[in-house]
Amino acid sequence: MxxxxxxxxxxxxxxxxxxxxxxxxxxxxxxxxxxxxxxxxxxxxxxxxxxxxxxxxxxxxxxxxxxxxxxxxxxxxxxxxxxxxxxxxxxxxxxxxxxxxxxxxxxxxxxxxxxxxxxxxxxxxxxxxxxxxxxxxxxxxxxxxxxxxxxxxxxxxxxxxxxxQEDRFSVYTGALFGLGMPSLRNRDEMPDFAKLHFAGRLSAQAHNGEGLVAMIRHFFKVPAVLEQFVGEWMKLPDSCWCRLGEAAEAATLGVNIAIGDCVWQCQQKFRIILGPLNFTEYEQMLPGKDSSKRLRALVRNYIGDSMNWDIKLVLKKEKVPCITLGQGDLLGLNAWLGDRPDDDDADDLLLEPMRDMA
Known part of the structure; x- marks a missing residue:
């Protein structure tokens, strides 16, 4: 990669x-x-x-x-x-x-x-x-x-x-999207030169899914697809819980009441699907690897922290390895027990880079 x-x-x-x-x-x-x-x-x-x-x-x-x-x-x-x-x-x-x-x-x-x-x-x-x-x-x-x-x-x-060391053009370009001062350089795993390359997309007033996919494909040289409106359970703050005995107008079933401490919503999360990948590309995207850190930094530079997102890694079916004792395989990441039930690409790994960082 x-x-x-x-x-x-x-x-x-x-x-x-x-x-x-x-x-x-x-x-x-x-x-x-x-x-x-x-x-x-x-x-x-x-x-x-x-x-x-x-x-x-x-x-x-x-x-x-x-x-x-x-x-x-x-x-x-x-x-x-x-x-x-x-x-x-x-x-x-x-x-x-x-x-x-x-x-x-x-x-x-x-x-x-x-x-x-x-x-x-x-x-x-x-x-x-x-x-x-x-x-x-x-x-x-x-x-x-x-x-x-x-x-x-x-x-x-x-x-x-x-x-x-005397490059002024990078200063002019970086100033378009918040990278014009020396104190703002080299702050994360995404190389500054890559940020300057994507200055047109990073400086745009509105960011879209097509732009994010284009950046990922170009930077990592792997297939990428964006799945939007991914559902998740969102935790409610204590002040939003419905409690018995409160005013009726604030607790109308089917209107403004939520039972429990979380709600299901599909507006604040998307999923990045990478693949099908060969085994080397797949391993480089696992947690802790440099490519995984750079992908996280790239996404954060593009959308900030306003939305939740995760990654689905898809491994080519012919590249799925057989687990071998003593080889350092990681069950649940790059190893599977027994025979897989189908001949499709392995797409059962979901990663949440932001949770790993926290």
Whole structure:
């Protein structure tokens, strides 16, 4: 079962990479960018630099340009470029890598500056080997491009997950259903990452049976059905008991009187039917197992404690074992005495997880 392999605490940790491996990956990326910059996308390239320079701030968040993983600039050109990236210069002695783009900046046919300034910058750069004007504007280009990338990356859950310890998207998503503060994380057996995955269902104003079944099927990868309006005896408080000698209007048979200290009702309980299961899946749902605890936490996160519920486990008929002494079989849970009277799936086990917790 997939859930059995999930740790109780689901905090995602960054994969530790050896410095030599990181240096090798940086060299490979820089070489590829130098040879064929036009084959790379702008967002893709900056994201890869973020992942290879984990010791540096995210692009667009550094307080000083020297702290960034690379410098961003714009190539002065009047052409309508077919690619986003223009060129790449690898890092050198005391110099950060430099990435030049076509698509965004002050120069070019789409830039805000007059076209003659683009021509001037291009002429000085090509004919006089004087990049002064271009590099001056690159001071602004670097900041604009960094913030442009950051505005995109902040709305991408996968990019935020590149550095789980700095993941802000999970905070935004968790705030939709009461998981936005650190004090609310890792409070039960249901992994927080699973809660974020089901944010759409958990944040809905009205919760329904179909949503609960869908969550169980997806999380545990087992068949699940919801049986509604399951009858049960509900204990009455002392103040609701009918006593002889009280006012007649408060004790009319068939109207407002209940004989005894409990009543039968079918509106406050439902049943989750899991199966048919194989024997491994069946055992993982028994009381005390991790999957049983996670199922209880999942249901409570979805419906709270306003309703009663139980679980019926259904074991495939061909998987029903024969009881063997000394094997640790649990009579009433995963073992049956003698031959079963029929050839149907074993569906005679009912569990009440909330009572087990109490």
């Amino acid at each position: 997939a859930s059995e392999n999930r740790p109780a605490s689901d905090a995602v940790k960054p994969v530790a990479k050896k410095p030599e491996l990181l240096r090798q990956q940086r060299r490979q990326l820089q070489q590829q960018l130098q040879e064929k910059p036009y084959t790379f996308g702008f967002y893709q390239t900056l994201r890869r630099f973020e992942c290879l320079y984990l010791q540096k701030p995210r692009i667009g968040e550094a307080l000083r340009p020297v702290d960034d993983a690379l410098r961003l600039s714009q190539e002065p050109s009047l052409a309508f470029a077919p690619a986003a990236l223009a060129s790449f210069t690898a890092e050198g002695e005391g110099q950060a890598s430099r990435l030049a783009v076509h698509f965004f900046g002050l120069f070019g046919p789409n830039g805000p500056l007059p076209l003659h300034l683009t021509e001037y910058a291009r002429d000085r750069l090509r004919n006089a080997d004087d990049p002064t004007f271009s590099e001056f504007l690159d001071v602004f280009h670097h900041r604009m491009l960094s913030l442009f990338y950051r505005s995109w990356a902040s709305a991408q859950p996968t990019v935020n997950f590149d550095r789980p």
